[in-house]
Each structure stands twice: as C-alpha cells, then as structure tokens.
Amino acid sequence: MTSIQEVTEDTTDLESGHPEQTATRERAAGVPRVAVALCALAAVGAAWFGWAWIGAVGDDGLRYSRLRDEVVRSGSQAVQNLNTLSHRTVERDLALWEDSTAAQLHQQIVQGRAAFTAEITKAGTATSAKVLEAALTELDEAAGTARIIAAVQITVVPPQGEPVVKKTRLVGELTRTSGGWKLAALTQAPDGTTS
Incomplete structure (x- = not known):
C-alpha cells in the first residue's frame, strides 16, 4: 500500500528530477491516450463502413x-x-x-x-x-x-x-x-x- 507521503515524494522527485526524464514520462503517459483515441476512431469508422455496406447489399438502386x-x-x-x-x-x-x-x-x-x-x-x-x-x-x-x-x-x-x-x-x-x-x-x- 502506498502512503500519501510516498506519493508526494514521487511527485517531488519528478518535479526536481532531470528535465529529460520528466519529458519522457509525460510523453509516455500521453501515448496510451492517443492509442485509445485512434482505436476508438477506427472502430467508429469500421462500424460506419460496415453499416453502409450492409445497406448497399440490399439496395435495389445498386x-x-x-x-x-x-x-x-x-x-x-x-x-x-x-x-x-x-x-x-x-x-x-x-x-x-x-x-x-x-x-x-x-x-x-x-x-x-x-x-x-x-x-x-x-x-x-x-x-x-x-x-x-x-x-x-x-x-x-x-x-x-x-x-x-x-x-x-x-x-x-x-x-x-x-x-x-x-x-x-x-x-x-x-x-x-x-x-x-x-x-x-x-x-x-x-x-x-x-x-
């Protein structure tokens, strides 16, 4: 179990740490968010194209x-x-x-x-x-x-x-x-x- 003091020390280490380490950690924290957003966008696109394809299959006009x-x-x-x-x-x-x-x-x-x-x-x-x-x-x-x-x-x-x-x-x-x-x-x- 992590105490409040340890969390505060970890954040203090980040703030007082090397700028390169801090930037790398910040970038690493943003990567999962971007990946999740891209996956969500791909899923929405796939659903839309799938729905359009299903609609076109039975289309008399087509x-x-x-x-x-x-x-x-x-x-x-x-x-x-x-x-x-x-x-x-x-x-x-x-x-x-x-x-x-x-x-x-x-x-x-x-x-x-x-x-x-x-x-x-x-x-x-x-x-x-x-x-x-x-x-x-x-x-x-x-x-x-x-x-x-x-x-x-x-x-x-x-x-x-x-x-x-x-x-x-x-x-x-x-x-x-x-x-x-x-x-x-x-x-x-x-x-x-x-x-």
Whole structure:
C-alpha cells in the first residue's frame, strides 16, 4: 500500500528530477491516450463502413445500376462486333456476329452466312468499329428487353486506297438470353431532322 507521503515524494522527485526524464514520462503517459483515441476512431469508422455496406447489399438502386451497366457493356460489344468484318478473318468475325445476336437478327446472320462470306471475300474489304459512346434508353427487366443507342466510328479499308472513317449512331434492341444480353435488332438511329 502506498502512503500519501510516498506519493508526494514521487511527485517531488519528478518535479526536481532531470528535465529529460520528466519529458519522457509525460510523453509516455500521453501515448496510451492517443492509442485509445485512434482505436476508438477506427472502430467508429469500421462500424460506419460496415453499416453502409450492409445497406448497399440490399439496395435495389445498386442492383439496377449493375444491370444497366451490364446491358450497356454487352450491347456496346455486340454493336462493335456487328460492325467489324474482314476478308482475312471472315469466319471468325461471322462466328462473333452469331454469338452476339439473338432472335430474328441471329437467324438472318445464320441464313446469310455463306453469302456474307462470298461477298466480303470478293470485295477484299475490312471494316472495324469502335463504340465511342453508348447509353441505355430503355430497360424492361421483367420482359428481358432493353434498347441502347451508340455512337460508333467505323473504319472501312478498301483493297486499294486510303481507309475511310465515318461516324454513325445506331440503335440496338437487346434481349436477355441464357448466354447473356444479345442484340435482337440493329438499326440506324434517326438523325432528328424532319422533311
């Protein structure tokens, strides 16, 4: 047991002791307080982020955003695929066309594959596409249908001469299949002018 006199002597020793020892003891006494404060701050931060994460897991808005992004990504890739065709890789390119489509558009490609192959081989041309921008304009999750509009840059390389670059806007009708979102139709977007 410590007496009052011993405590007073200890404090007197601190006060009359060396300044370095006193400063070191004061710093050492402050370290646990700082550590406790940092641990409390970390616990509050972890609790807040955990609560936010739990809230986001069941968030319909987040789920819809992910679905929207998936549809735009799949649709953009399909639009790019259907605007890329080279006489050097015609079989691979047409297989990609088939993999990117569904419904009537898919049937048209399958039925016209031999004609497409002969036509592109004879022409000796190559087209490549790059989707510059794409946006979702409609999404019916229950029906499994969607529509996107895409700004596409298409480069046509003839057998002789310089490549020709053109920009166009296309509307893609998508349908959800067991293999993901596929193009069911692809048309030129209206230019917005009236006659």
